[in-house]
Amino acid sequence: MRGDFLDVRKEKVMKHVREVWRFAVKPEVYFGNNAIQAVGRHVSRLGCKSVLIITDKALVKAGVVEKAINPLREANIAYEVFDGGEAEPSVAAAEAAIRFGKGKGAEAVIGLGGGSNMDLGKVAAIGLTYGGDVKKYFGESKVPGPLMPIIAIPTTAGTGSELTFGAVLTDPETKLKQVIADDFVRPTIAIEDPLLTLSMPPATTAETGIDALCHAIESYTDIDYAYMAPEVERVTTYGSFPITDLFAIEAIRLITKNLPLAVFQGHNVKARNGQMLGALYASLALASGAGGSLNHALGYPPAGAGIHMSHGQANAIFMLHTMEFNIPPCPEKFRNIAMAMGEQTEGLSVDEAAYKSIVAVKKLLRKVGVTKNLKDLGAKKELFPQFAEAVLKMERLLRNNPRRPSMNDVIRIYEKAYDCTYEWA
Numbered sequence: 001m002r003g004d005f006l007d008v009r010k011e012k013v014m015k016h017v018r019e020v021w022r023f024a025v026k027p028e029v030y031f032g033n034n035a036i037q038a039v040g041r042h043v044s045r046l047g048c049k050s051v052l053i054i055t056d057k058a059l060v061k062a063g064v065v066e067k068a069i070n071p072l073r074e075a076n077i078a079y080e081v082f083d084g085g086e087a088e089p090s091v092a093a094a095e096a097a098i099r100f101g102k103g104k105g106a107e108a109v110i111g112l113g114g115g116s117n118m119d120l121g122k123v124a125a126i127g128l129t130y131g132g133d134v135k136k137y138f139g140e141s142k143v144p145g146p147l148m149p150i151i152a153i154p155t156t157a158g159t160g161s162e163l164t165f166g167a168v169l170t171d172p173e174t175k176l177k178q179v180i181a182d183d184f185v186r187p188t189i190a191i192e193d194p195l196l197t198l199s200m201p202p203a204t205t206a207e208t209g210i211d212a213l214c215h216a217i218e219s220y221t222d223i224d225y226a227y228m229a230p231e232v233e234r235v236t237t238y239g240s241f242p243i244t245d246l247f248a249i250e251a252i253r254l255i256t257k258n259l260p261l262a263v264f265q266g267h268n269v270k271a272r273n274g275q276m277l278g279a280l281y282a283s284l285a286l287a288s289g290a291g292g293s294l295n296h297a298l299g300y301p302p303a304g305a306g307i308h309m310s311h312g313q314a315n316a317i318f319m320l321h322t323m324e325f326n327i328p329p330c331p332e333k334f335r336n337i338a339m340a341m342g343e344q345t346e347g348l349s350v351d352e353a354a355y356k357s358i359v360a361v362k363k364l365l366r367k368v369g370v371t372k373n374l375k376d377l378g379a380k381k382e383l384f385p386q387f388a389e390a391v392l393k394m395e396r397l398l399r400n401n402p403r404r405p406s407m408n409d410v411i412r413i414y415e416k417a418y419d420c421t422y423e424w425a
Contacts, residue, residue: 021225021241025288026186027152027163031280033269035193036067036153040075042189043108046149050078052106052128054097054121055113056085062199064155068112080104082124085117087310088177088303090170094120094134098127108149111187114208115159115311118152119167122185125150126167135171135178140236140396143182152187155196157262157276158208158312160215160283162190165236168311176304181236181396186287194269194276202263205275206368207312209259212279213252213364214315219282219290220248221326221333222400237291237400247285253340254278256364263368293401295322297394298413301387307377316370320358320420321413327354329402362422371422374414384414 030038043051051072055065060083072079082100086093097120101109106128111121123134125147137143152162161167166181197205219240228239240248258274265271286292299314309317327334334354339345341360345353365371388410391398398404405413 018226018228018238021289022238023241023243023288025163025284026183027188027190029163029190029192029280031192031277033193033195033273035191036196037071039068039110039151039153039191040071040073040077042151042191043072043077044075046108046188048077048107048149050105051080051108051110051151052101052104052124053079053081053110053112054085054124055081055083055117057083059113059117059155064196064199065112067196068110068153078105080106085113085120087116088170089116089120089168090172091134094123094127094169097124098134101128106148108151110151110153111161112153112155114154114156114204115161115168118154118159118161118187119169121150121152122161122167122187123169123180126180126185134169134180137180137182138171138178140181142180143184145184147184149189150187151189151191153191153193153196156200156204156208157194157197157272157279158210158212160212160279160286162187162192163280163283163287165287170304174304175306176390177300179396183236192276192280194272197262197272197276198267198269200266202266203369205263205266206259206370207310207316209255209262209275209279209312209368210316210319210365210370211312212282213255213259213361214295214312214319215286215292216248216251216255216278216282217319217323217337217361218293218295218400219244219285220252220337221330221402222290222293223402225289228399237396238289239400240290244285244288244290247281247288248290249336249340251278251281251285252337254281256341256360259364260367291400292397294326294398294405295319297391297397298322298410300394301390302374302377302379305383305387307374307379309372309377313370313372316365317373317417317420318413319361319365321416323358323361325405325409325413326402327351366422373420374418379418381415381418384411387414
Protein backbone atom coordinates (compact mmCIF):
# COMPACT_ATOMS: atom_id res chain seq x y z
CA MET A 1 0.00 0.00 0.00
CA ARG A 2 1.34 3.43 -0.88
CA GLY A 3 0.73 4.71 2.63
CA ASP A 4 3.63 2.51 3.73
CA PHE A 5 6.01 4.85 1.94
CA LEU A 6 4.86 8.10 3.55
CA ASP A 7 6.90 7.99 6.77
CA VAL A 8 7.38 6.15 10.04
CA ARG A 9 4.12 7.57 11.39
CA LYS A 10 2.19 4.91 9.47
CA GLU A 11 -0.33 4.26 12.23
CA LYS A 12 -1.27 7.95 12.33
CA VAL A 13 -1.45 8.11 8.55
CA MET A 14 -3.74 5.10 8.23
CA LYS A 15 -6.18 6.64 10.73
CA HIS A 16 -6.47 9.62 8.42
CA VAL A 17 -7.34 8.09 5.06
CA ARG A 18 -8.85 10.84 2.89
CA GLU A 19 -12.06 10.25 0.98
CA VAL A 20 -12.40 13.72 -0.55
CA TRP A 21 -10.02 15.50 -2.91
CA ARG A 22 -10.08 19.16 -3.81
CA PHE A 23 -9.49 20.66 -7.26
CA ALA A 24 -8.44 24.31 -6.95
CA VAL A 25 -7.50 26.52 -9.90
CA LYS A 26 -8.03 30.23 -9.52
CA PRO A 27 -6.80 31.98 -12.66
CA GLU A 28 -8.98 32.53 -15.66
CA VAL A 29 -6.76 31.21 -18.44
CA TYR A 30 -6.67 32.79 -21.90
CA PHE A 31 -4.63 30.68 -24.31
CA GLY A 32 -3.76 31.33 -27.94
CA ASN A 33 -1.78 33.35 -30.46
CA ASN A 34 -2.04 37.11 -29.80
CA ALA A 35 -3.89 36.57 -26.52
CA ILE A 36 -1.86 39.44 -25.04
CA GLN A 37 -3.78 41.90 -27.22
CA ALA A 38 -6.75 41.62 -24.86
CA VAL A 39 -4.86 42.47 -21.66
CA GLY A 40 -6.33 45.99 -21.51
CA ARG A 41 -9.86 44.62 -21.73
CA HIS A 42 -9.14 42.10 -18.97
CA VAL A 43 -7.76 44.79 -16.65
CA SER A 44 -10.80 47.00 -17.29
CA ARG A 45 -13.15 44.11 -16.60
CA LEU A 46 -11.51 43.73 -13.18
CA GLY A 47 -12.48 47.32 -12.45
CA CYS A 48 -8.86 48.52 -12.39
CA LYS A 49 -7.67 51.77 -13.96
CA SER A 50 -3.94 51.51 -13.25
CA VAL A 51 -1.38 48.70 -13.15
CA LEU A 52 2.18 48.05 -12.08
CA ILE A 53 4.10 45.97 -14.64
CA ILE A 54 6.87 43.80 -13.19
CA THR A 55 9.37 42.73 -15.86
CA ASP A 56 13.07 42.97 -16.76
CA LYS A 57 15.32 45.12 -18.91
CA ALA A 58 15.88 42.43 -21.55
CA LEU A 59 12.16 42.17 -22.29
CA VAL A 60 11.86 45.96 -22.44
CA LYS A 61 14.74 46.08 -24.93
CA ALA A 62 13.27 43.24 -27.00
CA GLY A 63 9.97 45.08 -27.37
CA VAL A 64 7.95 42.43 -25.53
CA VAL A 65 6.80 44.84 -22.83
CA GLU A 66 5.48 47.19 -25.51
CA LYS A 67 3.15 44.39 -26.64
CA ALA A 68 1.45 44.64 -23.25
CA ILE A 69 1.60 48.42 -23.00
CA ASN A 70 -0.16 49.09 -26.31
CA PRO A 71 -3.42 47.32 -25.34
CA LEU A 72 -3.31 49.05 -21.94
CA ARG A 73 -3.07 52.46 -23.64
CA GLU A 74 -5.96 51.58 -25.93
CA ALA A 75 -8.06 50.71 -22.86
CA ASN A 76 -7.03 53.94 -21.07
CA ILE A 77 -5.23 51.99 -18.34
CA ALA A 78 -2.45 53.91 -16.58
CA TYR A 79 0.74 51.93 -16.06
CA GLU A 80 4.17 52.03 -14.41
CA VAL A 81 6.99 49.68 -15.40
CA PHE A 82 9.43 48.17 -12.92
CA ASP A 83 12.18 46.55 -15.01
CA GLY A 84 14.39 45.31 -12.17
CA GLY A 85 13.46 41.66 -12.57
CA GLU A 86 16.32 39.16 -12.37
CA ALA A 87 16.90 35.45 -12.77
CA GLU A 88 16.32 33.54 -9.53
CA PRO A 89 15.07 36.76 -7.84
CA SER A 90 16.40 37.83 -4.48
CA VAL A 91 14.67 39.30 -1.46
CA ALA A 92 16.35 42.60 -2.39
CA ALA A 93 14.73 42.58 -5.85
CA ALA A 94 11.31 41.99 -4.29
CA GLU A 95 11.83 44.83 -1.83
CA ALA A 96 12.90 47.12 -4.68
CA ALA A 97 9.76 46.27 -6.66
CA ILE A 98 7.55 47.03 -3.65
CA ARG A 99 9.34 50.35 -2.99
CA PHE A 100 8.93 51.29 -6.65
CA GLY A 101 5.21 50.50 -6.57
CA LYS A 102 4.36 52.39 -3.39
CA GLY A 103 2.54 55.63 -4.03
CA LYS A 104 2.01 54.86 -7.71
CA GLY A 105 -1.68 54.12 -7.24
CA ALA A 106 -1.58 50.73 -8.93
CA GLU A 107 -4.79 48.75 -8.56
CA ALA A 108 -3.40 45.57 -10.14
CA VAL A 109 -0.03 43.96 -10.85
CA ILE A 110 1.08 42.44 -14.15
CA GLY A 111 3.94 39.93 -13.95
CA LEU A 112 5.43 39.72 -17.45
CA GLY A 113 8.27 37.34 -18.30
CA GLY A 114 9.57 34.03 -17.02
CA GLY A 115 8.77 32.53 -13.65
CA SER A 116 11.11 34.94 -11.89
CA ASN A 117 9.22 38.04 -13.06
CA MET A 118 5.84 36.48 -12.34
CA ASP A 119 7.02 35.51 -8.85
CA LEU A 120 8.23 39.08 -8.26
CA GLY A 121 4.81 40.30 -9.38
CA LYS A 122 3.15 38.08 -6.79
CA VAL A 123 5.43 39.28 -4.00
CA ALA A 124 4.93 42.90 -5.07
CA ALA A 125 1.16 42.37 -4.80
CA ILE A 126 1.62 40.98 -1.28
CA GLY A 127 3.82 43.90 -0.23
CA LEU A 128 1.57 46.55 -1.75
CA THR A 129 -1.53 44.99 -0.20
CA TYR A 130 -0.27 44.21 3.30
CA GLY A 131 3.21 45.74 3.66
CA GLY A 132 5.87 44.54 6.06
CA ASP A 133 9.03 42.48 5.61
CA VAL A 134 8.56 40.00 2.76
CA LYS A 135 10.35 37.35 4.82
CA LYS A 136 7.43 37.12 7.23
CA TYR A 137 5.43 35.49 4.44
CA PHE A 138 7.98 32.68 3.87
CA GLY A 139 6.41 29.29 4.37
CA GLU A 140 2.91 27.99 3.86
CA SER A 141 -0.34 29.89 4.38
CA LYS A 142 1.19 33.06 5.83
CA VAL A 143 -0.57 35.61 3.58
CA PRO A 144 -3.34 37.31 5.63
CA GLY A 145 -5.99 37.46 2.91
CA PRO A 146 -6.88 38.31 -0.70
CA LEU A 147 -4.47 40.39 -2.79
CA MET A 148 -4.97 43.04 -5.45
CA PRO A 149 -5.55 41.41 -8.86
CA ILE A 150 -2.52 39.73 -10.42
CA ILE A 151 -2.29 39.20 -14.19
CA ALA A 152 0.45 36.74 -15.13
CA ILE A 153 1.81 36.75 -18.69
CA PRO A 154 4.52 34.13 -19.30
CA THR A 155 7.13 34.58 -22.03
CA THR A 156 8.52 31.10 -21.42
CA ALA A 157 6.76 27.72 -21.54
CA GLY A 158 7.60 25.81 -18.42
CA THR A 159 7.76 27.49 -15.01
CA GLY A 160 4.02 27.41 -14.39
CA SER A 161 4.12 30.44 -12.10
CA GLU A 162 1.14 31.91 -13.95
CA LEU A 163 -1.07 29.29 -12.26
CA THR A 164 0.72 28.32 -9.09
CA PHE A 165 0.17 29.26 -5.46
CA GLY A 166 3.86 30.00 -4.84
CA ALA A 167 6.54 32.62 -5.25
CA VAL A 168 10.23 31.76 -4.83
CA LEU A 169 12.92 34.17 -3.59
CA THR A 170 16.58 33.64 -2.75
CA ASP A 171 17.39 34.69 0.82
CA PRO A 172 21.08 35.67 1.22
CA GLU A 173 20.89 35.28 5.00
CA THR A 174 19.89 31.61 5.01
CA LYS A 175 21.54 30.91 1.62
CA LEU A 176 18.37 29.08 0.62
CA LYS A 177 15.58 29.57 -1.83
CA GLN A 178 12.49 30.40 0.19
CA VAL A 179 8.90 29.90 -0.91
CA ILE A 180 5.78 31.91 -0.17
CA ALA A 181 3.05 29.29 -0.65
CA ASP A 182 -0.57 30.32 -0.27
CA ASP A 183 -3.77 30.05 -2.29
CA PHE A 184 -4.09 33.84 -2.07
CA VAL A 185 -0.92 34.12 -4.19
CA ARG A 186 -2.56 32.52 -7.24
CA PRO A 187 -2.87 35.01 -10.12
CA THR A 188 -6.32 36.28 -11.03
CA ILE A 189 -5.80 35.93 -14.79
CA ALA A 190 -3.19 34.02 -16.81
CA ILE A 191 -2.58 35.05 -20.42
CA GLU A 192 -0.84 32.28 -22.37
CA ASP A 193 0.34 33.62 -25.74
CA PRO A 194 2.68 31.16 -27.53
CA LEU A 195 3.91 33.92 -29.86
CA LEU A 196 5.64 35.57 -26.89
CA THR A 197 7.95 32.52 -26.69
CA LEU A 198 9.22 32.69 -30.28
CA SER A 199 12.32 34.70 -29.39
CA MET A 200 13.27 32.50 -26.43
CA PRO A 201 16.85 31.17 -26.89
CA PRO A 202 17.34 27.40 -27.33
CA ALA A 203 18.93 26.88 -23.90
CA THR A 204 16.12 28.71 -22.11
CA THR A 205 13.53 26.86 -24.17
CA ALA A 206 15.10 23.55 -23.18
CA GLU A 207 15.51 24.33 -19.48
CA THR A 208 12.02 25.75 -18.99
CA GLY A 209 10.58 22.86 -20.99
CA ILE A 210 12.29 20.32 -18.75
CA ASP A 211 10.99 22.25 -15.75
CA ALA A 212 7.47 21.66 -17.08
CA LEU A 213 8.23 17.96 -17.60
CA CYS A 214 9.39 17.74 -13.99
CA HIS A 215 6.14 19.36 -12.84
CA ALA A 216 4.17 16.77 -14.77
CA ILE A 217 6.18 13.76 -13.57
CA GLU A 218 6.12 14.88 -9.94
CA SER A 219 2.40 15.66 -10.04
CA TYR A 220 1.60 12.31 -11.65
CA THR A 221 3.66 10.28 -9.19
CA ASP A 222 2.82 12.24 -6.01
CA ILE A 223 1.41 10.18 -3.18
CA ASP A 224 -2.24 9.23 -3.64
CA TYR A 225 -4.48 11.87 -2.04
CA ALA A 226 -6.09 9.20 0.15
CA TYR A 227 -2.86 8.74 2.07
CA MET A 228 -1.90 12.41 2.37
CA ALA A 229 -2.05 13.43 6.02
CA PRO A 230 -1.45 17.21 6.26
CA GLU A 231 0.21 18.41 9.45
CA VAL A 232 -1.20 21.92 9.20
CA GLU A 233 -4.74 23.23 8.96
CA ARG A 234 -4.32 25.11 5.67
CA VAL A 235 -2.23 23.44 3.00
CA THR A 236 -1.66 24.10 -0.68
CA THR A 237 -1.08 20.54 -1.92
CA TYR A 238 -3.08 17.34 -1.51
CA GLY A 239 -1.26 14.66 -3.50
CA SER A 240 -2.31 13.15 -6.83
CA PHE A 241 -5.91 12.46 -7.76
CA PRO A 242 -7.84 11.68 -10.98
CA ILE A 243 -7.90 15.18 -12.50
CA THR A 244 -4.22 15.87 -11.82
CA ASP A 245 -3.36 12.50 -13.36
CA LEU A 246 -5.21 13.44 -16.56
CA PHE A 247 -3.44 16.77 -16.91
CA ALA A 248 -0.03 15.38 -15.99
CA ILE A 249 0.09 12.41 -18.37
CA GLU A 250 -1.10 14.55 -21.31
CA ALA A 251 1.53 17.16 -20.41
CA ILE A 252 4.23 14.49 -20.54
CA ARG A 253 3.05 13.40 -23.98
CA LEU A 254 2.89 16.95 -25.38
CA ILE A 255 6.25 18.04 -23.98
CA THR A 256 8.02 14.93 -25.29
CA LYS A 257 6.56 15.55 -28.74
CA ASN A 258 7.06 19.32 -29.01
CA LEU A 259 10.03 20.37 -26.88
CA PRO A 260 12.84 19.20 -29.21
CA LEU A 261 11.35 21.01 -32.21
CA ALA A 262 10.74 24.15 -30.14
CA VAL A 263 14.43 24.05 -29.16
CA PHE A 264 15.78 23.41 -32.66
CA GLN A 265 13.30 25.60 -34.57
CA GLY A 266 12.46 28.49 -32.29
CA HIS A 267 10.06 30.10 -34.77
CA ASN A 268 8.05 26.94 -35.35
CA VAL A 269 4.69 28.26 -34.17
CA LYS A 270 3.06 24.81 -34.06
CA ALA A 271 5.80 23.43 -31.80
CA ARG A 272 5.68 26.53 -29.58
CA ASN A 273 1.91 26.12 -29.23
CA GLY A 274 2.27 22.45 -28.37
CA GLN A 275 4.99 23.09 -25.82
CA MET A 276 3.08 25.92 -24.14
CA LEU A 277 -0.05 23.76 -23.98
CA GLY A 278 1.97 20.94 -22.44
CA ALA A 279 3.44 23.35 -19.90
CA LEU A 280 -0.06 24.64 -19.13
CA TYR A 281 -1.33 21.11 -18.48
CA ALA A 282 1.68 20.43 -16.24
CA SER A 283 0.93 23.63 -14.32
CA LEU A 284 -2.72 22.66 -13.95
CA ALA A 285 -1.68 19.34 -12.42
CA LEU A 286 0.88 20.95 -10.12
CA ALA A 287 -1.13 23.99 -9.08
CA SER A 288 -4.53 22.39 -8.71
CA GLY A 289 -3.47 20.26 -5.79
CA ALA A 290 -0.70 17.76 -6.57
CA GLY A 291 2.36 19.95 -5.96
CA GLY A 292 6.10 19.52 -6.30
CA SER A 293 7.95 16.87 -4.31
CA LEU A 294 11.47 15.53 -3.72
CA ASN A 295 12.94 16.66 -7.04
CA HIS A 296 12.11 20.30 -6.32
CA ALA A 297 13.36 20.02 -2.74
CA LEU A 298 16.77 18.77 -3.89
CA GLY A 299 17.32 21.79 -6.13
CA TYR A 300 16.77 24.54 -3.58
CA PRO A 301 19.82 24.13 -1.27
CA PRO A 302 22.51 24.11 -4.02
CA ALA A 303 20.95 27.12 -5.76
CA GLY A 304 20.68 29.00 -2.48
CA ALA A 305 24.32 28.21 -1.68
CA GLY A 306 25.48 30.09 -4.76
CA ILE A 307 25.73 27.27 -7.30
CA HIS A 308 24.53 29.03 -10.42
CA MET A 309 21.83 27.08 -12.20
CA SER A 310 18.39 27.86 -13.50
CA HIS A 311 15.37 26.26 -11.86
CA GLY A 312 14.83 24.03 -14.89
CA GLN A 313 18.47 22.98 -14.89
CA ALA A 314 18.25 22.11 -11.19
CA ASN A 315 15.20 19.93 -11.82
CA ALA A 316 16.96 18.19 -14.70
CA ILE A 317 20.05 17.39 -12.62
CA PHE A 318 18.08 15.33 -10.11
CA MET A 319 15.27 13.97 -12.27
CA LEU A 320 16.75 10.61 -13.25
CA HIS A 321 17.75 9.86 -9.67
CA THR A 322 14.48 10.86 -7.99
CA MET A 323 12.56 8.83 -10.55
CA GLU A 324 14.68 5.78 -9.74
CA PHE A 325 14.10 6.35 -6.01
CA ASN A 326 10.33 6.75 -6.44
CA ILE A 327 9.60 3.79 -8.74
CA PRO A 328 9.11 1.11 -6.01
CA PRO A 329 5.83 2.47 -4.54
CA CYS A 330 4.17 3.26 -7.89
CA PRO A 331 5.71 1.29 -10.81
CA GLU A 332 2.44 1.37 -12.76
CA LYS A 333 2.59 5.15 -13.00
CA PHE A 334 6.18 5.14 -14.18
CA ARG A 335 5.25 2.52 -16.78
CA ASN A 336 2.55 4.91 -18.00
CA ILE A 337 5.11 7.72 -18.18
CA ALA A 338 7.37 5.53 -20.33
CA MET A 339 4.49 4.78 -22.68
CA ALA A 340 3.49 8.47 -22.91
CA MET A 341 7.08 9.27 -23.88
CA GLY A 342 7.04 6.71 -26.68
CA GLU A 343 8.94 3.81 -25.12
CA GLN A 344 8.01 0.27 -26.15
CA THR A 345 6.82 -1.66 -23.10
CA GLU A 346 5.05 -4.63 -24.69
CA GLY A 347 6.18 -7.93 -23.22
CA LEU A 348 7.85 -6.29 -20.21
CA SER A 349 6.88 -6.70 -16.58
CA VAL A 350 5.48 -3.65 -14.81
CA ASP A 351 8.81 -3.06 -13.06
CA GLU A 352 10.82 -3.43 -16.27
CA ALA A 353 8.49 -1.05 -18.07
CA ALA A 354 8.68 1.44 -15.20
CA TYR A 355 12.46 1.78 -15.60
CA LYS A 356 11.94 2.58 -19.27
CA SER A 357 10.66 5.98 -18.06
CA ILE A 358 14.19 6.80 -16.89
CA VAL A 359 15.54 5.80 -20.30
CA ALA A 360 12.98 8.07 -21.98
CA VAL A 361 13.82 11.09 -19.82
CA LYS A 362 17.54 10.55 -20.36
CA LYS A 363 16.99 10.51 -24.12
CA LEU A 364 15.03 13.77 -23.98
CA LEU A 365 17.59 15.51 -21.77
CA ARG A 366 20.33 14.46 -24.15
CA LYS A 367 18.34 15.50 -27.20
CA VAL A 368 17.63 19.06 -25.96
CA GLY A 369 21.07 19.53 -24.40
CA VAL A 370 20.23 19.79 -20.71
CA THR A 371 23.00 17.51 -19.49
CA LYS A 372 25.06 19.31 -16.85
CA ASN A 373 25.77 17.64 -13.49
CA LEU A 374 26.68 19.07 -10.08
CA LYS A 375 30.39 18.65 -10.78
CA ASP A 376 30.09 20.73 -13.96
CA LEU A 377 28.49 23.51 -11.92
CA GLY A 378 31.21 23.55 -9.25
CA ALA A 379 29.34 21.88 -6.39
CA LYS A 380 31.43 20.64 -3.45
CA LYS A 381 30.75 17.14 -2.14
CA GLU A 382 31.47 18.17 1.45
CA LEU A 383 28.30 20.32 1.34
CA PHE A 384 26.01 17.38 0.55
CA PRO A 385 25.17 16.57 4.22
CA GLN A 386 24.30 20.25 4.75
CA PHE A 387 22.12 20.23 1.65
CA ALA A 388 20.43 17.01 2.80
CA GLU A 389 19.60 18.51 6.19
CA ALA A 390 17.90 21.41 4.45
CA VAL A 391 15.95 19.06 2.15
CA LEU A 392 14.59 17.03 5.06
CA LYS A 393 13.08 20.19 6.55
CA MET A 394 10.98 20.86 3.42
CA GLU A 395 7.82 19.17 4.63
CA ARG A 396 5.66 21.05 2.13
CA LEU A 397 7.42 19.14 -0.67
CA LEU A 398 8.37 15.86 1.02
CA ARG A 399 4.84 15.07 2.13
CA ASN A 400 3.88 14.82 -1.55
CA ASN A 401 6.60 12.34 -2.45
CA PRO A 402 5.47 8.72 -2.86
CA ARG A 403 8.40 7.51 -0.79
CA ARG A 404 9.86 9.16 2.31
CA PRO A 405 13.64 9.73 1.96
CA SER A 406 16.15 9.36 4.77
CA MET A 407 19.27 11.45 5.26
CA ASN A 408 21.33 8.74 3.55
CA ASP A 409 18.87 8.54 0.66
CA VAL A 410 19.18 12.27 -0.03
CA ILE A 411 22.97 12.27 0.20
CA ARG A 412 23.09 9.29 -2.15
CA ILE A 413 21.01 11.17 -4.73
CA TYR A 414 23.34 14.18 -4.50
CA GLU A 415 26.30 11.83 -5.00
CA LYS A 416 24.69 10.27 -8.08
CA ALA A 417 23.92 13.71 -9.51
CA TYR A 418 27.50 14.88 -8.94
CA ASP A 419 29.09 13.17 -11.92
CA CYS A 420 26.09 11.70 -13.75
CA THR A 421 26.63 11.28 -17.48
CA TYR A 422 23.95 11.41 -20.14
CA GLU A 423 25.20 8.96 -22.73
CA TRP A 424 22.54 7.62 -25.06
CA ALA A 425 20.49 4.96 -23.32
